[in-house]
Amino acid sequence: MGQFAGLLLDSIVSGVLVGGFYAAMAVGISIAFGMLGISNIAHPALILLGSFIAYVLNSQFGWDPILVGVLATVPFYFLGTLLYSAYEIAFERRGTQLIRGLAFFFGLLFITEVGLQLVFGVDYRLVETPYIGPSYNIGPVSLPVRMLIPFLASVLLLIGLQVFFMRTFTGRAIMAVAQDKFALQLMGAAPVRVKRIAFGLSTATAAMAGAFLIILQPVEPSMGRDYIGRIFAICVLGGIGSLPGTFVAAVIVGVAESITATFYGPSWSPAIAFGFLLIALVVRPAGLFGRA
């Protein structure tokens, strides 16, 4: 195999792995923005909060970041329900979610970021686990375990969520609230309660995505905003509110970024997601898997 093909294959594989992790970051937005119509641009900042929780518990007590991520979903769930209650009372009920709701989440993003900066400074932080160093090599392709674990965990997270949405009453009610709030009321479910649960769930995924992020790379408080464009690009490309679509789109963006980084230099890759976002918005706003 030529050197070019080897490089290409290697960057595709690492793109798929990173893409799977992007799906975990984007799934929260897919639920909040896609299903509930809540433009939670503070989600990436909450992911960073999750990363720093994993950092603190890992560096203080040596806990495994994935375990911390799973445990942190509980407080994050309740944080999410609280946030939604505030959002519902202050904006949805008044009908001002479009401008002021966006400004609210933007303020939240900013407060979280500056708050993390005040506590942890602007240095990069990382976690220590036995699986961060090693890497398997198959021919020219390297499979670093620090990428493999977030990828597998993300896939499990997405499958779990998909099963929840398809099989349980609450899950179906969440899918229904996205389609027709009024009809849902007739079926005997309270839209606000359903949305609160869904938003809590969306926030809970941030705890896990944050743990994956800090396994994958060292983190720094203002990193979150670099992910906003990427995450929304994935959601729009995948089709609003579709979890399989989110996964496929995340892998596409991951591979495109990885190839760009390999052949043109990593400093160009942030522009890739934006290109995808614009193309998706212009050509097919419904996304790959969305209903047109």
Add this chain to the structure above:
Amino acid sequence: MSNGRFILFACLVGVALVAASMFVTNEYYVFAAYFVLQYVVLATAWNILGGYVGYVNFGTTAFLAIGLYSAAALNKWLDLPIPALIPIAGVLCGAVGLVMGYLTIRLRGVYFTIATLALSVVVQTFITNWDYVGGSRGLYVMRPSEVPVFGSYVAYLFFLMTVLAVAAVVTARAIERSTFGFGLAAIRDDETAAAASGVPVLRLKLVAAAISGGLMGMAGAPLPFYLTYVEPTSSFSLAYTVNSVAMPLVGGTTSWIGPVIGAVLLGTMQQAMTVLISSSVNLLVVGLLLVIFVIAAPNGILGLIRSKGGKKPDPETNPLAAMLVTEKRSSQ
């Protein structure tokens, strides 16, 4: 007050500001006042699209930085003076606003918001990779120590920013009272109804996006000379965006005076707090104020004043209350 009289009034305020700056011996105060005036321009520009039309732009940083870097690059290349750089930056950013608007504003407003947020990341990527303006290392901008008439260079920059601020406020007020402005308000209240009544919705939105972006770019043009050193990380600080969103929302978005009140209050507060406490804490305070105001006082300080002076706003006579009602209806 007619537009002509208002222009005269605004110019007088501007002349008074510049005259006052001449008598101030401590140059720091002029620096601080420049900072506040820059935010008057940014907040007013944001409000033309955000307040009048209801499209939220989170890309102030991107527009400002395009203005800043185009000025720095053209100054390095052709040695152009600032008065020539300002209109160039304005046209460039106006075009960026137009293109962004054309690509995304036709869809739901929230896509425009997300695209503008992502725009800052992309513009930062390009600037970081652009060696001519120093890339990530940054670029020093030389400025003459003396300028004729004004004496110090800081006084000259302050004069330019005063002119920009006066121009921005006059533009915003003129828009508010023109047919164009009524069209924008109609779009904000109910886009479908506006389109049905013959308002050229897309064209008006695009013009507003171009004016708003252009003004932000113009505010950025003198900035390299104010800072004397530009580099991507601080030029793309989210502080510009959060401030230009917070100031109109704290002041009140429906009138030109709202962003001015917000910019003067929050800008002065930040200058004082940067000196007294630290710059991170003051940004935290801006974020908190933004969240508190959008929750507790959705119509800003203007709304607080109005509801105190009059009775409960009536949707029949008060356009603001009517806006809230229609927004509520369309969301259901």
